[in-house]
Amino acid sequence: MSAPSTSPRHGRLLLGGIGICALAVVGVTWTGRAQEKVLFVNALDTPVTVTAGSERFSLGANDHLVRPMPIGPMDVDVRGGEATLAHETVFVTDEGGLFVYNLLGAAPLFITTVRYERNDAPASESEPSSLVVAGTSFLRAGHIDYVLTDPPRSIQMRKEDGRYTTRFHLGQAPGGWAASYGWLMSNHQTAKAARFTEELARVLPETPGARNAALISRMVLSREEGLLASLAATRARRDAQPDDADAQRAWMYDMRRAGRNDEVRAYYQAEVERHPGSLVMAVMLARVEPEPAGTARLEALVRAHPGELLPRRALAVRYARQQRWADALPLLDAMEQGDPDYARYQDTHAEVLVALGRRAEAARRLSERLLQASPETEPPDLDDVQLYAKLVGHASLEGKENAAMRQLVASAQNDRPEGMVVRWLSASLGLPPEVDSPLGTKDDPLETAVRLMLALAEEPGFAARASTQLDFFGFHRLGPEAGLLLAAEFERLGDAALAARTLDLSGVELGYGELQDVLRGTLPVESLTTTLDWGERAALHLVLARQLDAQGRDSKAAYARVKKEILLPGAVSIALQKWDRPKPSNAVAGDSVP
Template structure:
């Protein structure tokens, strides 16, 4: 009887092993804000928001259908192989999942510094992962080790980043996986049609994908969005931006002039027309509209920005002060407010006010790198040596999206401060902020150094390099005769409503910079510096031009760095030892 019991137990164990070998683990994760029902093969189950469950599935082809409140959200045919590991089905690819390797040493302590860079696995609904030791659970801080494990033991962790599906979209955009980002965003539009901002995210991903295909594609995408949302100011501004990048400003002005004739009561169309007209026409139009429609913030904001673009700081300030008293969108204009105060000689006041606004925000509120950078430029330093309570808090908030060390080195590079090169070398080369820091360090040497660094970068890196540096380098490359590199640099520089033809016309004196009404102050200062250097190269008096650069460069950054470190060009007929005019 005992032997029979042992034999039966052995048969059960063998059966369990064979059962386990006949099936593979599939992890289903729902990163949406709504419950979904999943039908996978013969299994049917419900996943609540942000819930996950593991199912054992036989190898082979498997049909998966996901339904929500509004009907079918996804249909996929996937293949589960017998390769072992963990198979992941991430509904729509929405959950911000990532894998990382964790190292444990002989001291049984977890070495946080030695862990690998987390690898996002969002955006793709189904994929096979390596064997995972810790699945959506926090890894232990220490583990016991055997002698045969050696000095170091590794474990693989599958984690989920905070922020939900919006984090996944941002990951995909930052890594230029535009097709996956667009597919996810369109799925979100079907699944969460009532969620604020979802449709806008779908458009952002769509136009990002279109931009990768060229200007014509991005213009077409922006026009489609504009036509679908005729009363949306943002939709119109996006189309205008794409058209200006293509050098088609005249077409834009003609289109809005005709649109205003057809719909004279549309404040959106009137405000856009006044934004794209020459200043001598657009500003009087806006001033008249503001008088006719007091309290209409869309008009006051448009007039404010026209004043700012024309450097009419004193006239812009009252409009910004009115916004600060209660406008719901003031947060998007507070950087403009800080800039205007600085231009009026009130930089210390601007730094205090801007820092107070950022300091009083909740620590859970996301902090844009643009706000962090502006505060650093206002105060004149990265806070590397401590002592600034506001900066310390801002670093803590911003470090949620970027490692603290990388963040500080990037900020130091933007401001022209010494950079810890050894710390930067520890950062993976594909990290865009680290790549930007290297370009900015090269910029602080000479434009030729930056040319070597910038020749192969993409828009991910240039986002951290910034528009001011991008325009400066593009214009300088054009001045030196490398139009191909100039065009490429401008093309990958984000947020600049300046066509390459316009840049060429300004650099070569065929067009006045005052005719470009869409330039930010930093971009304007960058072009002005290149024009001053052009005078040097021609052997002409450049004293007044450099004085204008110093006036235009309101805050420390790429232009002031170049102004201090770049050797001034000498005319072609100069000889060694000649003084610069």
């Protein structure tokens, strides 16, 4: 019997053989996994054509498809008609499992761990764990047992599974991109929400609500990251998208918050001189020019470019803010017939009709327009329903004459507690809520707005206590008129910190320094017609009237002016009716704190 060889040559041959075998095994494994499954999901309401690597295929609206794709970098180009919706390079790794390409991150996708138990297993109270993956365009989901299909309620378990086993489910919630946006915002993933909604609004500007969602998420993000970070982001967007009016306005808004209005005016003056043919730059300059130069510029632009929408929109709003109702109406009527962005201006249109004594017509036209939209695809926005309630002056659902209100409320109700929308509408109008109307959850934006409006109807001190813990979403459902009214009143009472915070959350185009100047009497409210509408100016005039009361001066004319400015019920009309007028004292403004 021979002993094992220990010669170096034999060892090298043995190691070489092992290495060759190993390479062969690896080669077989690599060849077998040269492709991985990629799920392509389109949650948009438009069909698209996808080019992924060398593959080209179509995806219908709200459709999905699984394709095997080569491991390695993958160029993805997505087009909707002639428009490019996405173009990026992602990397399919050799880790195995399922990869997901979620167009624009719009699909509300989630991964759930489903737990199955044998009949003889002790009962478990644990809930399935879920991971929201919305807002991300490409990710490795890993091993998934059920792809966009409901997992079965029970399965056949093998003995080796033990008493418990788990499966993984990739699901998609209803609601499309709006559900993804809601998830991200409620989970404080504001940067991701801002990024994907801004991209959605850029590539599909006709998507209902996308532009507003992008604006809100960007405003919330700016408050989370601070003004300097927000300025840097909006300036970069301004430079990257010079022809996007919303990008320009976002930067202007941040600059106004920073008290740098003169720099804005100088910038757009230089841009108009550098690009005399740019309508966007000319309209932006008109927004910050002193009057009457700004209005004259807009009128000249409309005459020179009668078919362009941007100057027409700007001039219609300018006329309305100047209370030139008869001049504003023809422009708004034309916008109603052919402007795809008319929904953003229908509140101005309604207010102009009210000012001209045509309130019933305004209510009828608004309800007809809202009810013509399909509730499944374009449900009325809450702000639209609130506008209708203000036009008719109530939130009642009873009687044949309130059929339109019932339909609008039902369309806007969604998954909210029954009666929550009516409760919010009633509070917005200063009406007492129904005794048996349900309360929403404490952190629900509608319920938060209801609580603050009810507090506002009591007195400023109640509103101050109710608003200290409010965030942007609560103020968003209050509206800028209420936010500016409270900010100005808090400033009058001397709580500068609460005033500045409230003003910032309100989203009103007014810097805190400007608010201080208004109350000091060094900045006339009339000089703010380019940025504040009638309700916001009425809020400032009401606080100025209250300041006269506190100083023991004659305020009769000031209150008469406020009453004349009020077109529709809201925060100012509630405060005018409910708040006790300040009594004169020897104290100066700022002595008391709400």
